[in-house]
Amino acid sequence: MPISLEDKLVVAISSRALFDFEEENHVYEEGNLRAYEALQRARLNVPAKPGVAFPLIRKLLALNTGEHRVEVVILSRSDPISGLRAFSSCRAHGLTVERGVFTRGRPPFAYLKPLNASLFLSANQDDVRDALAAGFPAARVLPQSAKVAGKYPDEIRIAFDGDAVLFSDEAERVFQKDGLRAFVGHEIDNKDLPLADGPLKPLLGALHRLQKLADEASPMRIRTALVTARSAPAHERAIRTLMAWNIEIDEAMFLGGLDKGAFLREFEPDFFFDDQISHCESARGVTATGHVMSGIVNAPTP
Structure with missing residues (x-):
């Protein structure tokens, strides 16, 4: 029988909203995709620091004690190899995140529908606008926000x-x-x-x-x-x-x-x-x- 997310609170989150990838993102926004990917590859074994939404995600996942009620999925414009760093950073910080979609620069919001997402968090304003226009709950995370969780x-x-x-x-x-x-x-x-x-x-x-x-x-x-x-x-x-x-x-x-x-x-x-x-x-x-x-x-x- 196929696994279903219908009965879960599903939060789709970009890797930059979950982790502090501001330095890497600066390279990405300069338009040098190859340099960005090379930087991520060089840091595959270096766990990223927590990002703005990290404390909230950690708390939401704590609701899974007993029944599995919350699913967190990384939904990112990063390439799949850079995705390795996102997953390894989750493991290093004790986050149980098992699913991810990495689109290598392509807008990822279309995957919110099959994920049955209740929320999409991203630092990319274009992705958030597209998601909202398509009827999905979404917000642009402000990277310099305080963390009080x-x-x-x-x-x-x-x-x-x-x-x-x-x-x-x-x-x-x-x-x-x-x-x-x-x-x-x-x-x-x-x-x-x-x-x-x-x-x-x-x-x-x-x-x-x-x-x-x-x-x-x-x-x-x-x-x-x-x-x-x-x-x-x-x-x-x-x-x-x-x-x-x-x-x-x-x-x-x-x-x-x-x-x-x-x-x-x-x-x-x-x-x-x-x-x-x-x-x-x-x-x-x-x-x-x-x-x-x-x-x-x-x-x-x-």
């Missing part, structure tokens, strides 16, 4: 922005077109109408299912937070949308435009997702951050 060794903490991340950008479009007053009126008028799914709603749903499966013997807990610029009365539609999805979230912060970084510093998430680069820049000094390059604020400038 060691503070809660028995708990996975993930924070999400709302509009254009968990929810569609419907309300954000109203705000961008007609301003705050129109946005608030729109949300009051539609408070009982759930917002459409945003790009990371499948990830939140998968985390919620894992929360429900956890028992007292589980070595790892999951805690989620909504961190949004919404404030009352626009908060109601966000909460009612989560209720309609039958998804519970542990904390909700309706900040009304306050800087998110200070609040993330108190929540101390392992990872934060936002669609607006200004919020990502505020957050990256506090925690590992992913830019969800979706919605009207990320639309190409004409």
Whole structure:
């Protein structure tokens, strides 16, 4: 009987998001693919240092004590021989990662469908845009983000922005077109109408299912937070949308435009997702951050 990933939380991640390959990537971006591959070959026996998403991946894999519920797959533009270094680095750091796809420069996002991925993390903005455009949950990892995942060794903490991340950008479009007053009126008028799914709603749903499966013997807990610029009365539609999805979230912060970084510093998430680069820049000094390059604020400038 074929092996299936249908019942797993599948995280596809580029080797650069998982490990610190910034020096190697600099050579790659200079356009010298042969020099990049030669550098990786010369370092095949040198374990790479952990990258921005490494602490989150390590915690997610810890959920596999007992039942196998999380699958991590390396999905990379690197060549297959360079992939050897990624796998050997996983072994050196004690990460149980068994699957990988290496495309030697070709965009890899098409493989997200057969992987049934709940999340794609990459430092390559083109790959993230392509994945989001094709309907897959994805975020661009900001390589210089802080790493704080060691503070809660028995708990996975993930924070999400709302509009254009968990929810569609419907309300954000109203705000961008007609301003705050129109946005608030729109949300009051539609408070009982759930917002459409945003790009990371499948990830939140998968985390919620894992929360429900956890028992007292589980070595790892999951805690989620909504961190949004919404404030009352626009908060109601966000909460009612989560209720309609039958998804519970542990904390909700309706900040009304306050800087998110200070609040993330108190929540101390392992990872934060936002669609607006200004919020990502505020957050990256506090925690590992992913830019969800979706919605009207990320639309190409004409």
